[in-house]
Amino acid sequence: MRITNTLTGKKEEFIPLQSGVVKMYVCGPTVYDLVHVGNARPAVVFDVFRRYLEYRGYKVIMVQNFTDIDDKIINKANQLGVDPKTVADTFIVEYWRDAHALGIRPANYHPRTTDFVDDIVETIERLVEKGYAYQTKTGVYFDVRKFERYGELSKKKIEDLIAGARVEVDETKNFPLDFSLWKKARPGEPWWNSPWGEGRPGWHIECTVMSVKILGESFDIHAGGEDLIFPHHENEKAQAEALTGKVFARYWMHNGMVRLLGDKMSKSTGNIFTVREAVKKYGRDGLRYMILSKHYRSPMDFSEELLSKYSKATRRVWEILRRYESNGVDGIPKRNAVYEEYVSRFVEALDDDFNTPVATSLLFELARKLSKAMEENDAESALLFYHLIRREFGPVLGLFDLNEERKEVASEPLLGVLIEVRESLRKEKRYDLSDKIRDRLREIGVVLKDTPSGTEYSVE
Ligand SMILES: [Zn+2]
Structure with a gap:
């Protein structure tokens, strides 16, 4: 299997550290609002990637965090007149509702930042001891100029990063790109005790600590949206590698961004298209198909009109499947040459940098063949095509999945x-x-x- 590694910029053969086991960490949501279609993309892409690894026989250990303390959460809490924990708890529950509606399987671990504050404090202390971090009157900062390979992931020189990036403005820092590990509490903010006084963790250190704690100092895949490459992932990597002296994540996978088309759904008007609305109106398969029909690294346009088209295409497949289910014979088909050919086309596509557009198109090709086989009363072929859609490929892509979809479209x-x-x-x-x-x-x-x-x- 080959995947594009952001770290090297190349499509590389994927070889996990431990044979047969894949350890992966996906940056999860900051829980202060409902999930919108932009967040749905990494959720679906890496859900399917994990299913595919399992299909290929790997045991996958997947971690996805919840950022449950952050400026956005504190602001929301102030707006609503509740404490930040209530905001986080509420939107974690809402996240699960949406993830379930979208057919996202839970990861093996879903750590919450606030459960790891002791580990985070200990990690920052070690970074200070090693000379990679310093304290000011506003908090503790990572000294990026001490870490030689800073910029390796985003492939930028420090000078270019300063010019182009949105960096935290804080006049107490030694250097513009230094980022906070620990933020000292301002009045009214939630806080935890630390050697540097009351405060809370910075965003980047939480993912470093939770991933290393759960998966180990080196693990296989770190994934997320490409907007996280800099500064979030660059910083996670710097912290971890400064601390351990080992390679942190060996492969970095990043999905392209979702471009919301049209004013109606633009983020600035606050009328963002939520996953909840999208699934309710156009079905789980419609949204999943729309996401998977684009290569994960490409940008993806989103509009209601487009989603409606994808949804209609999945409904046509459902009609064929229902037609078969009302007349056809169910059972296990022979694993003949046609079967093997489809399996090899499916695997070839997904082994090649996880090419889901090609893999999903196979489902639609099979649906057309199923329809034709029914017309021609070719029961043996019909069963084979039906089986390939519903039991072989559908469960990997989370589309037309026999177990999960019956209720939704019945x-x-x-x-x-x-x-x-x-x-x-x-x-x-x-x-x-x-x-x-x-x-x-x-x-x-x-x-x-x-x-x-x-x-x-x-x-x-
Ligand atoms: Zn993260």
Whole structure:
């Protein structure tokens, strides 16, 4: 398997430290708001990457943190008039609701920063002892000029970083790029005790401490959005490697950013498209397919119109699958040459820097073949294609997954029948009945919209 390693800038053969075991750390959300589609991308991408590693026979140990203390959380708490812990607890619960709705499997560990404050303090003390950190009146800072390889991950020289980066403005620092390890508490802020007085951890040190503590000083993969390369990941790496003298993460994987198109969904208007809305309106498969149909390293455009298109494409596959399920024979097909050919195409795509666009397109190709095989009454081929979609590839991509999807879309064919009946009634001008169907559906949260090309529905 080959993956692009941000550290070397090259597509490299992936060889884990310990044969058969992959240890990976994915930077998780700062829990102060609902998850939006921009956060959904790394969640889906690395969920599927982990499923694929398991499909290839690796045992995966995956860690994803929750940043549960941060300026954003404190601000939100002040806005709402509650304490920061309440904000964090609330949005961790909301995160799980959305992750579940999106079909994201929980990682093996979900550490929270505030559970690791003692370890963080101890780590900062060691960095101070080793001469990599210093105290000022506002906190403790990492001295980036002491760490020779600073800039290695983001591939930038220190001078360029100063010019281009948004760095923490603090006149007490020795050097503009130095970043805080410990922030001394300002009035009204939550705090923990430390040798430098009451305060709280900086953002970067928490991931270093939690990853090293759980996965060890060196581990296989560190992942996240490309906006984290600098400063977050550069800083995590500097801290860890300054401390241990060992290579921290051996492979760094970064997903491209999501560009929200259109004013309606722009972040600045505060009307961001949440995962919750997206899944409710267009289904889990629609959003997952949209994300997986782009290579993870490319930028991805997002608009409601685009999502609607992807959602329709997944519904067409569902229609074929349902058609098969109502007539076809279930069972385990023979692992013949066609089966093997599909497996090798699937593996070849995903082994090549995790090419999910090619892997997902195989599902759609198989759906077309399934439809054709049913038309031709070719039961043996139909079973094979059905099996490949539902049991072989679907569970890896989290699309059309037999176990997870049944509940979500079970009502779709029924809705289709109701809409059809209502259209017939409208043609016969029996509006009393057609309106009754519309109103009753509205009551259970299904909104019908009559358009020139037919009736569309959305679920609220
Ligand atoms: Zn992190």
